[in-house]
Amino acid sequence: MTAEQTEALIGMVATLALLVLMILPSLxxxxxxxxxxxxxxxxxxxxxxxxxxMEVQKSSSRSTVPSTATWYAEGRRSKKLVSS
Structure with missing residues (x-):
């Protein structure tokens, strides 16, 4: 190998090393x-x-609150039982 070929090889290796050093942070x-x-x-x-x-659990464990009409009717029934 001649001196010119050695210098060309060193130049290519140095260029490749610089290219790798520049690309490595991006990768x-x-x-x-x-x-x-x-x-x-x-x-x-x-x-x-x-x-x-959580939504499924909430919907399945949600207690039902009686409506006002149901609450009123149950109150009237209990008063009738006490007064009779």
Missing amino acids: VGIVRERRIDRQLREAEQAREGERTR
């Missing part, structure tokens, strides 16, 4: 953002699942 950032996006998506899905589960 690390892209990988990091994809991981964060995945975590946010999983958290959102978990929150929606929790919200759905």
